[in-house]
């Protein structure tokens with residue numbers, strides 16, 4: 001079985017519709033990951049146990065997605081030295097503005113690399129994780145280059161009416 005370099009954690013099952021885009025991007029880059037539901041509010045003991053043990057489990061990067069009063073990425077970052085990338089999930093009440101502000105404005109000393117709200121943030125969190133891991137993995141660096149080249153090749157030079 002492939003080593004899980006990345007942990008994708010999320011506050012709720014309802015976040016998976018967003019966070020699965022991170023998982024799909026990691027899959028496309030052949031990066032092993034483990035996805036878990038870990039709520040800062042509903043399962044604080046699970047969060048503590050996960051974050052304290054994450055490095056020991058062999059994870060190198062954590063992607064944490066949450067919505068609303070989104071404490072998960074910040075609390076995870078407080079409990080582990082691993083890099084944490086936060087994905088603000090688009091909430092129903094405030095369209096993810098609440099999630100974004102809850103995640104982004106960390107006090108100096110405990111960083112969370114905060115991405116965009118929703119799918120774009122989830123995809124980009126995976127790409128950030130890939131870039132970090134690629135620093136020590138030339139084969140992955142090549143796959144990341146190829147992924148970006150393919151993306152560039154898929155952009156048409158001219159717009160069409162009915163795309």
Ligand code: RP5
Pocket residue numbers: 010011012013014015039041065066067068069089
């Ligand atoms: C947060 O509350 C979760 O990250 C989720 O985005 C939000 C709503 O959770 P559910 O009520 O859908 O479980 O903790």
